[in-house]
Amino acid sequence: MxxxxxxxxxxxxxxxxxxxxxxxxxxxxxxxxxxxxxxxxxxxxxxxxxxxxxWLLASHIDEVPEVGCYRLWENAGQPVIIVHAASTNSGGDSTGQINAFYNTCSHRGAPVVTDEFGKRPLLTCKYHGWSYTHSGDLIALRDPEDFRDLDKSCRGLRPIRCERFGNFIFVNFDDDAPSLLDWLxxxxxxxxxxxxxxxxxxxxxxxxxxxxxxxxxxxxxxxxxxxxxxxxxxxxxxxxxxxxxxxxxxxxxxxxxxxxxxxxxxxxxxxxxxxxxxxxxxxxxxxxxxxxxxxxxxxxxxxxxxxxxxxxxxxxxxxxxxxxxxxxxxxxxxxxxxxxxxxxxxxxxxxxxxxxxxxxxxxxxxxxxxxxxxxxxxxxxxxxxxxxxxxxxxxxxxxxxxxxxxxxxxxxxxxxxxxxxxxxxxxxxxxx
Ligand SMILES: [Fe+2]
CATH class of the missing domain: 3.90.380.10 (Naphthalene 1,2-dioxygenase Alpha Subunit; Chain A, domain 1)
Incomplete structure (x- = not known):
């Protein structure tokens, strides 16, 4: 000040x-x-x-410190996965991108994770094995030949707005919300x-x-x-x-x-x-x-x-x-x-x-x-x-x-x- x-x-x-x-x-x-x-x-x-x-306080970077680390967060009454993804930027810094998704498989709505904390290379739903990247993309499913016209590109995990202030991670369920910085x-x-x-x-x-x-x-x-x-x-x-x-x-x-x-x-x-x-x-x-x-x-x-x-x-x-x-x-x-x-x-x-x-x-x-x-x-x-x-x-x-x-x-x-x-x-x- x-x-x-x-x-x-x-x-x-x-x-x-x-x-x-x-x-x-x-x-x-x-x-x-x-x-x-x-x-x-x-x-x-x-x-x-x-x-x-x-904007709601959901997590801290120490809870998801490395790429692949996730936490299940339900304090706001919605099941949310917060996951540390490899950054998509080309700045050489491969960590630091934190994403949030509904913990709801795009197939039959099962939870994609059921443990509070974990670390995985892919987020795989244990119901039918649908697998998502840390960016929420559906990249694999069991017996894909049995689905006619399934477009994997529209069957990713449904994202939730997720932004950081320093090491604090906030989420917002409203796609039209202002940015966290504007909000503050x-x-x-x-x-x-x-x-x-x-x-x-x-x-x-x-x-x-x-x-x-x-x-x-x-x-x-x-x-x-x-x-x-x-x-x-x-x-x-x-x-x-x-x-x-x-x-x-x-x-x-x-x-x-x-x-x-x-x-x-x-x-x-x-x-x-x-x-x-x-x-x-x-x-x-x-x-x-x-x-x-x-x-x-x-x-x-x-x-x-x-x-x-x-x-x-x-x-x-x-x-x-x-x-x-x-x-x-x-x-x-x-x-x-x-x-x-x-x-x-x-x-x-x-x-x-x-x-x-x-x-x-x-x-x-x-x-x-x-x-x-x-x-x-x-x-x-x-x-x-x-x-x-x-x-x-x-x-x-x-x-x-x-x-x-x-x-x-x-x-x-x-x-x-x-x-x-x-x-x-x-x-x-x-x-x-
Ligand atoms: Fe008091």
Missing amino acids: EQHDIDRIRDLMEFEAGRTEPPKDFPALPDLPGGRYTDPRFFELEQQHIWRKS GPIADEWQEFQFEKSRLSARHIWDLDCNWKIAMEANTEVYHVRSIHPTTVAPMLDDRRNVNTLYRNGHGRMIAPTPANMQGAREARVQDGPTIDTVSELGRTCTQSYGVFPNWVSPLSHQMIPPLAFWPNGINRCRLETWTTAPDWGDGPGPDLWTQNNGESLSPVLLEDTVFGAWIQKSVESWGFKGVPLSYQEARIYHWNQAADTMIGIDNIPEELRVEQVIDDRWIFPNDPRVTQMQAEKAASAG
Whole structure:
């Protein structure tokens, strides 16, 4: 991050700490309809639109490190093979092309692979032996003479969009989706300093939770709950009144909250010693800087690691939390795992505080007493996410009683920021 951006965010932290009401012209946020958490119609709209059209974190290059390595990935409810293919480019670099396909044989629809990870020269369906290359082309089948007019060239595996950001592999089921870089927009630039291309995967776990996936995720997209849910774990390390939220197009968001100076050591000690990412700026070193990437990625990035959380629906009232830790090359031995304790046996204390309470929230939102959610300015990222969700679903496709009003307009979307103008005006006024 450039120094003038750092200075602006530092100023905004003081602006946030000093304000006595939401920033000038920030809209009142109408209640989120409660049915967005409980109504099967909304759940189905999420399935058909949000999970189908968004870029989703699926894998890391360390899971498919060599040509022929594949993994079966089903977190988004679709069976997907992610496979490392020889590159088709002529640059001499024969690795690095990662492809994704439906794990559905073009013959009778059987799974082409059934193991979670593997390495094979060809992907051969074990039902009738149809064989595909790592690029998805059908190159061999048993008894081809018994098929009349079978054109192998149109019987390859059905591809899924698959793109990388550094070593992270994303998929998108929508052939018409923008590129991953377009989707991320300015975030892709902001992430350069974290060197995603050098991260090694050190831990990845799945945890079943008894709540709607958005309930679990939203606990990680605001700091309003920190003092009550995390009084001894997070609260001392995070100055929530100085948190600065930023909203980006496509429903993404960022928070940056400083760690009090006397807690800096304790913050770093959460992670075992290891190499750090030397290009990370001062804010990434001394603040909680966390990104929400629509729809389901939350990651507190730092100079020590890139540890995304991903939230996946598992029915309307259950979900799966996926915890990742990636870090710069730590050499031999096990790498860090930010999100677990007891060697991966249970979630970290902080995440336990959130997830245990999530099951309670679920029970309450299913009650007749739950109608809607009045969000504060501090929770604007949640509202912004919901606006983006409706835009992606298509507002007319949503029953009226389940829609959110589109009240946060472009003036509040990065790089616009009316807070900066207000702050400068207040400074000028107090100087004059
Ligand atoms: Fe929390």
